[in-house]
Amino acid sequence: MPKIGDIELPEFPLLLAPMEDVSDPPFRALCKEQGADVVYTEFISSEGLIRDAAKSVMKLDIYEKERPVGIQIFGANLESMLQSVEIVEKSNPDIIDINFGCPVKKVVSKGAGAGILKDIDLMVSLTKAMVERTHLPITVKTRLGWDHDSIRIVEVAERLQDVGCKAISIHGRTRVQMYKGVADWAPIAAVKNNSRMHIPIFGNGDVDTPEAAMKMRNEYGLDGAMIGRASIGYPWFFKEVKYFLATGKHLAPPTMEERVEAARRHLQMAIDWKGEKLGVFETRRHYTNYFKGIPNFKEYRMKMVTSDAASDVFDAFDEVLQKFGDHVFEAH
């Protein structure tokens, strides 16, 4: 069974990917309930943490019930990264993850995120220094390489392992690809097949059906799957994948009642966590998927995503349950 440091995981664990403005405590809690084995926070700026920027510090909040949870940080400056490790430790996460994969310009231009893929020596020395600074397991999330011509992920992974990294999640795209094209899992399998590797290698990118997860396990032999977009507004995805991996059969999709209940709890947890205004605003992006495929739904969706008062959104949920309670959903 794969292990991240001392954290024991089940066979082929499913990890909730770090996603900005998505992987917050309420959503992580829902994914955990539905079978996610490890959850990660969205990326948090090491510079922001050091400045005590309220927005960054709030992202460190974790609930007991979501463990094991990893806090992901990014940055390219060694001193800042080390200082932020000390701040992160105060939140008592189970894992600290380093983001070496974010492709956005404002991160990359500072040499952070996927920007570090242009300087593998720095990537390795930064990881080493962080491993030495904390008793918590350090994991890394990265991409295949900067561009197609500079894919050296087998060597990079080996070097990260050698300096004490405890697991690597690899998104099967390069920085240049951003989110375009199809994720290529073959180079991730090459990392796994390197006989020197002994830490878990998790595959990431386009695991959007239970069949895709099965393929990643059976044909690519990876240690687990990290799941991002397929879970947005659909925390049941973890349970559905697990059921399919165990039985080869599809679970029936959640009923309208279950969806409304999840949306309600999601919104309530978000309000409890960050207040009505932000809670209402930041939960909006999930509703499209919670209620995907219902005909003539626009009026209700608009109410959910434009209302500022939580009571109006809760009313919209009630109306949806009354009007569409019998709707039969198709499998994900």
Ligand SMILES: Cc1cc2nc3c(=O)[nH]c(=O)nc-3n(C[C@H](O)[C@H](O)[C@H](O)COP(=O)(O)O)c2cc1C
């Ligand atoms: C809205 C959004 C926000 C993301 N934010 C982060 C992040 O904060 N840290 C990170 O390492 N990756 C981030 N990613 C990348 C995902 O973790 C994942 O690598 C990518 O979406 C591919 O996996 P998927 O096909 O399962 O979605 C983000 C992706 C999305 C769609």
